[in-house]
Amino acid sequence: MRPNPSFPADLRIVMVLVLVTDLFILLPFLSNSPIRTVLGLPLVLFLPGYALIAALFPAKDDLDGIERIALSFGLSIAVVPLLGLGLNYTPWGIRLVPVLVSISVFTLGMSLIAITRRKGLGENAFCVPFGKMYASLRDELATERRSGLDLILSIVLVVSILLSAVTLVYVVVTPKQGERFTEFYILGPGGMADNYRTRLVLGESVDVIVGVVNHEYQPVNYSLEIRLDNESMEVPENYRHISLGHNSTWEQALSFAPPVTGSDMKLQYLLYREDNMSEPYRDLHLWISVMEADNLTGQEMPAAV
Template sequence: MGVKERMPVDIQIVAAMVLLLDIFVFVLPQSTGFIRAASGMVILLFLPGYVLTSALFPGKDDLEGIERLALSLGLSIVIVPFTGFALNYSPWGITLGPIVAILSIYILFMCVITILRRHQLPEGEAFSISLISVFRAFGHEVTSRRSGLDRALTIFLLFSVILATATITYVLVTPREGEQYTEFYILGMNGTAAGYPAELEIGESGNVILGVKNHEGETVNYRLELRLDNRPLHLAEEYRDIHIEDEGEWENTVTFTPEEEGDNMKLQFLLYRNEDLTEPYRELHLWIDVGGDQDAV
């Protein structure tokens, strides 16, 4: 057998598309966003069901062209959401990287199964594909003498499957805005939401634990500032600029020293995001007395 017989054309195209998407996702994630999204939609929309259909029906007479296409799309509706459901209970969660990795392994494995099954068939009986044969098969289905109702139902079913698959794929690969956020919290020195410093003398230092958790879906540079009654307080330089990767966490002890006396003063902890210093992205505050009786809230 020649090389082309051992590696069918359609399987070559499937493997090439999978490897191309893997490069876009894992090697060039920043510079190829549009291409990555477009190729990812095509692959998730069609290939998982196509390789399963090819493995189940390796013969050219097993299915007609439009039936093979509709079944490929329909099976993708089952496979892709099932993959997302399984990843939801894994440490990786439903994100683009794990979904692409799992589906890539599955698709390439099914490609091997398809090749083996086709090789078991007599010469000339295995399914093969070309663009000309696809268009001819589709045209035959549309222009055949089957009743107009049958043709209409077939076309309606095909486009319904395409629409449903595209919708499910979009939901899986597109993060919802509500899931992108930053946790910003303050703890007392005992590690609980209590025991905050509420009464200090001028020049006396207070300590709290500040924490930041990044759930923004990307690496973020944060900036921390402290204010007492809207006047800046000194903060160690190492705490002013905080670099946190996606799903990363920063937690540290922050020391502040009031320099003015007053009762019921507002101590603000301001968190800015990605060099935007116009408005705080998150804010926390405590009430403290400096040089007087404490009355913290």
């Protein structure tokens, strides 16, 4: 039976895949499923190019099947970055939802154009004969004239293709873990890695922004300690218990007023993992000087470093 030229099966599949992928990405209860990745790869790497090729070359004599598939991958890799470049100059920017919408609209739009152009070609319109392909494969496997060896080889080939597909999906859905580490940093009051106030009058505070980023591929509990010349100082309770999931960031402002005077004192910020509180996991420090207010009489106020 000839495929319906008014709604070609291949473009119908393309449009359904686009809409299903959008659902798996946008709906919260589906977005954490590994199926999202499996569907997202064709949406980025194949479907836009296939729809564009279908719109540009609607006749069956324009290109053969292999050329269409190869160009579909190549044009997808070219079109998607161009869509992202265009979004960069819009108020929406390059974010998940704008990128998803732009790719989906482009693919659906090209598919509709391809359907319209194929209608005007009649019998000369390109179509993918899924029915004939299935019937041919079924007859090839079921024919009584096939030898036992040929049948076994055909079954092995089909199983090998299925195993290859399953392996590819597994590799894509289960990304390889990189190096495990934790970022630990302190920033000045302006949110930059400079302008730390290190020359103080007794009673003034060192104001910094403390940041922790978990790249450990697992949830981790951290604790923060402050030491001044190896003497442990009191820190707020919420700095003693910091729980972070993988790729999560914790950043808070922290003020510490040194209780003693001295020159070139070592102010340490120590980060511990709760599975090892005996030694710091990360260590940062500043050198500070603190003087009595009476010592400033007739002197210029120390400048911030």
